[in-house]
Amino acid sequence: MTHPGVRQVTWRAALARRRDLTRLAGWSLVEAIPALLSGYLVAHAVDEGFLAGRPVTGLAWLGALAAAVLLGAAATGRTYRCLGAVVEPFRDELATRMVRGALHDATRTGAHPDNAALARLTHQLEIVRDTFAGLLMVTRGFLFAAGAALLGLLALAPVVAALAAAPLAAGLAVFLAALPAMITHQRTYVRTGEHLSHSAATALTAHRDVLACGAQTRVTTDVDQQVSAQATAERTLARMAAIRSLSLGIGGWLPLIVLLIATPWLVERGLTAGAVLGALIYISTGLQPALHTLLQGIGGGGLRYLVTLENILRTYPEPNTTHPTRSHTPPRSTTNPTPAAEIRNLTFRYGPHARPVLENLSLTLNPGDHLAVVGPSGAGKSTLAALLAGLLPPQTGTVHLAGHPVTGTEPTILATRRVLVPQEAYIFTGRLADNLRYLRPDADDHTLETAIDTLGARPLATRLGGLTAPITPAQLSSGERQLIAAVRAWLAPAPLVILDEATCHLDPALEATVEDAFARRPGTLVVIAHRISSAIRAHRLLVLDGTEPQAGTHEHLLEHSTTYRLLIGHWQERTTPPLPTPTRRG
Structure with a gap:
């Protein structure tokens, strides 16, 4: 048969x-x-x-x-x-x-x-x-x-x-x-x-x-x-x-x-x-x-x-027959909201005998949180972003998004719960509108124009020729590719956004505009910070330095974390004049 x-x-x-x-x-x-x-x-x-x-x-x-x-x-x-x-x-x-x-x-x-x-x-x-x-x-x-x-x-x-x-x-x-x-x-x-x-x-x-x-x-x-x-x-x-x-x-x-x-x-x-x-x-x-x-x-x-x-x-069986999206929709709670992301006793190492990059890490992100992850190079910041996004499976411990484990979840389902923007932004050849609609195909032109204005991308869109203009990735600078990827992620319906040094090629003013737009966007924001301005804009910070992670506010970590103080000093040395600490939002 x-x-x-x-x-x-x-x-x-x-x-x-x-x-x-x-x-x-x-x-x-x-x-x-x-x-x-x-x-x-x-x-x-x-x-x-x-x-x-x-x-x-x-x-x-x-x-x-x-x-x-x-x-x-x-x-x-x-x-x-x-x-x-x-x-x-x-x-x-x-x-x-x-x-x-x-x-x-x-x-x-x-x-x-x-x-x-x-x-x-x-x-x-x-x-x-x-x-x-x-x-x-x-x-x-x-x-x-x-x-x-x-x-x-x-x-x-x-x-x-x-x-x-x-x-x-x-x-x-x-x-x-x-x-x-x-x-x-x-x-x-x-x-x-x-x-x-x-x-x-x-x-x-x-x-x-x-x-x-x-x-x-x-x-x-x-x-x-x-x-x-x-x-x-x-x-x-x-x-x-x-x-x-x-x-x-x-x-x-x-x-x-x-x-x-x-x-x-x-x-x-x-x-x-x-x-x-x-x-x-x-x-x-x-x-x-x-x-x-x-x-x-x-x-x-x-x-x-x-x-x-x-x-x-x-x-290659018929698509959408074995794992319908509807059956994976997270249940809505009318009492205690489900955490946007929850990490429990997470350990990860690149090799069976390698030193753990992350060890016994636990972290809870509630809906609306704005977390900045800081630390020296090689401390595991991008690894944490990949684990949180479900791109790497945890070796021990668990990672949950909206109450569901990332391990074993289909990529199409993960895409409805989180969006990850890496440092090297991927832009494909085609119209600007097609790139922006990639994660939200039903967005109309007005929605795209609003997103462009919100994230400060209007000068770039005008220079390229508008939404219908064809773009070639090789002809864009690293910052321009990052800005287009940021607008695309801002339009995505996923409630959790992870920016893994996704604005490092933008100037400080435009970076502030982009991160502020994501902070005001409904949902939860995780930023892998590379500037002091990104860190102090966050509600909470997580410091990774190869030892026990430390979490807290900017003021708390200045007082209790030597690694954080050293990072602040390093960042301020590269900034002329030093950036003042802004008044924090309640």
Whole structure:
């Protein structure tokens, strides 16, 4: 049995292009005219022309056949145009599904690299595209060519049509009976190919570690086993070609033999020589080639299509079917609000024997909090931001956003709860409006203009040419990219914003405008601070210095944290004149 999604996806692709399939069927009908008329015209050319001593009449009948052949050839070119209109959009849909699925898997928390993803996206996707096109062509070819040949036989002599149809049905029955076993062997072949790709990629990627550990023999043996398994599967699949040959012998050659054996009997009952010759033409140039093409197409390309598409659909299931967003919506409490973020006993280190970057850290952020994280370089500030955003899994302890653990949560769900703006802002080529709407696709132009004004980005937007202006990331400065990313994050619906030195390339005045806009934005704000101004604007501060973290207000930490005082002194040395401490908001 095949994956039920194969039938659904194929049927959906066909229904979506009904008009193109109708045109394909129409031109296929025209293409089948020679197959329909060939035996009939030859029979009349022989009986009424050449055997009757009228060669001109015979040539006239053959001339009509030549005209039919030219008409069919012209229709063949049209069928390929219709075929492209059906196949190429189907390929594009599958490619989009596979890329989204691969990116989803790659960004999942704790995900391991999928070395077979590239093989699916290139080799397997092209197999599906080519075999889908082949299936359409051989199926419609058999239906129209074999149907035309049988109709022609029926027009010549119904008894001949019955003699040809019975073996044809038997040959098809033998092939269909063997089809499940063929599918199984094709599935084994595809999966062994994937295992070989994964094994070889792993060995090549880690070849230095393999040499360092002296594991060459073990790794080579593993790859050799995968090669042998694929070779065995391919040989088994090749042996199944005998079934196709048997089916073709029964359905394609047996009608020809039956007709030759029955010719004396048919002639005795009034069948003319021209009719016998026409029947032979219908079988040898119509039924037999059509059956041969069908068996080769389904037994080869059809099996590859079914199994390869099945493998793709199993790997990348239909989106939004297993983890609907609605089921993950955090419950709203009317009494005690759920913390926007909660960290408990968090420890993280980059390596099993490395010193912990963060150790036994606990922190609670309530809705509306504004926290600045400060500390010397390497103290773990960006690591904390990544853990809080769910980009790194905690090794011990827990991280919750809106009451839900970040570990195991799908990236699409995390995106509704937090937005992280790193120091290196990512801007893609396209319109300014498209960049700003990336996290909020439903935002109208007025909303975008308001955000631009709120974050002080109006001069930049004007210089670029407005919302519809195309932008190229390489032509923007680091500060301009940061400003566009900040506006994008401000528009995002996520209640928690994490700015990981996201304004370090802005001048102090513009940085103050951006951070003040985020502070007034509904929700919770975490700023990885790189200037004293960012620190003193926050409601609370968290100092990381490789020892026990300290939290408190600006005034509290000035009095109790040596690290914080040293940072303040360092920042003030770089600022001329020293920044005064502003009056704090209550």
